[in-house]
Amino acid sequence: MKLLLDANISWRIIKIIENTFPNCLHSKDIDSAQPAKDNEIWKFAKNNNFTILTHDEDFEKLLLLNGVPPKVIILKTFNQNTKQLAQTLIDKKAIIESFILNNELMILEIY
Template identity: 75%
Template structure:
């Protein structure tokens, strides 16, 4: 599962979820101008077959405007720390895998 974590999600999550999500990158680690702009993140994800993981509703707007790929997972996890978000992602692993493999779905919200 190729997940690209947006800048608004801590890069520390990657270490916490690497056993369940082995192919994760953070936007700070990709070769685009930093700080990364949403459209640049979008294009990188599209060209490299990543699903974007974000808190940012702007990616939902891009998805409606441009269509998939890439797919977008929006975390609606307010007031959760990095460890809690990592645990939530791990607990939703099967749902995330199913979402990514389903060609008919474009967006997934996780609460």
């Protein structure tokens, strides 16, 4: 389960969730000018089989324009700090896994 975290999510979260979500990567670590633009993140995720994890609804528009892959998970978890957000993701692991494995789904919103 490969998640690519958008720039609007702290890179520090990877250390907390890496046991639950191995192979996570932050957009700061991809080969592009930083901060990486949405289109660059999209292209990297598509070419490397990642699911994008973001707070940014612009990825929903890219998804509607371009289709899948990649899939997109939009976090609607307002006012959560990094530890709280990490725990939300860990708690939702089964839902996230199911979403990624289901070829009929393109977008997942997590509250």
